[in-house]
Amino acid sequence: MILQVLLGCLVFAFALAIGGAFWAMRVVDKRVAGRARPMDVQGKVVVSSAPGKVLSLAIGLALLGGLASALQALDAVQALAHGYSAGFIDLYVVIPEGWQRVYYWLAAVVDPIATILLIGGAILVIARRWPGQILLTTGCALAVAVGVFGSAVKPALFVGGPAGTVDRVVYLALLAFPIATIVMTWSPSATRRCRPQPTYPHVTC
Numbered sequence: 322m323i324l325q326v327l328l329g330c331l332v333f334a335f336a337l338a339i340g341g342a343f344w345a346m347r348v349v350d351k352r353v354a355g356r357a358r359p360m361d362v363q364g365k366v367v368v369s370s371a372p373g374k375v376l377s378l379a380i381g382l383a384l385l386g387g388l389a390s391a392l393q394a395l396d397a398v399q400a401l402a403h404g405y406s407a408g409f410i411d412l413y414v415v416i417p418e419g420w421q422r423v424y425y426w427l428a429a430v431v432d433p434i435a436t437i438l439l440i441g442g443a444i445l446v447i448a449r450r451w452p453g454q455i456l457l458t459t460g461c462a463l464a465v466a467v468g469v470f471g472s473a474v475k476p477a478l479f480v481g482g483p484a485g486t487v488d489r490v491v492y493l494a495l496l497a498f499p500i501a502t503i504v505m506t507w508s509p510s511a512t513r514r515c516r517p518q519p520t521y522p523h524v525t526c
Contacts (some may be wrong), residue, residue, distance in 0.1 A: 387460070
């Protein structure tokens, strides 16, 4: 029952993120209405170009990160309600206790928030809205924080005992994706796209 309720909340969160992103776009459009639009030397309005390769990769990673955070939230709720599967050949169920239980509670609460931020931020960046950079950075930062804490308390990958050095290295290596997303989101090309500066026709005396 709990899993079904969370799944419904997760679907609602997706819809809320998309609707909120488009609402923010309309608000920004109203605020910038009447301002000078970018023009070329002939005085023609410059048409918005498609995202560059770096920004496109950042958007793709953000959307995948949002999906991964959603799946981790469902997995955390499953672990809290029924335990997590352990073992490689002989599977068995382990009920999380102590810091592991704290981690799964943290993931169940924070990961849905990260999902909303990442998906909403990606939509805003596609629409060339500067708040998208803030949302993406915040979502990635939450994912990194939960991932670092999880790498210290999560169980091993294929057994039910504590994680070893290799397991922790794997957990930390996965955090390279949200960190790379932050770096690419604030690259010069991404900043120029999200915060374009208007250019005016060249006037000669």
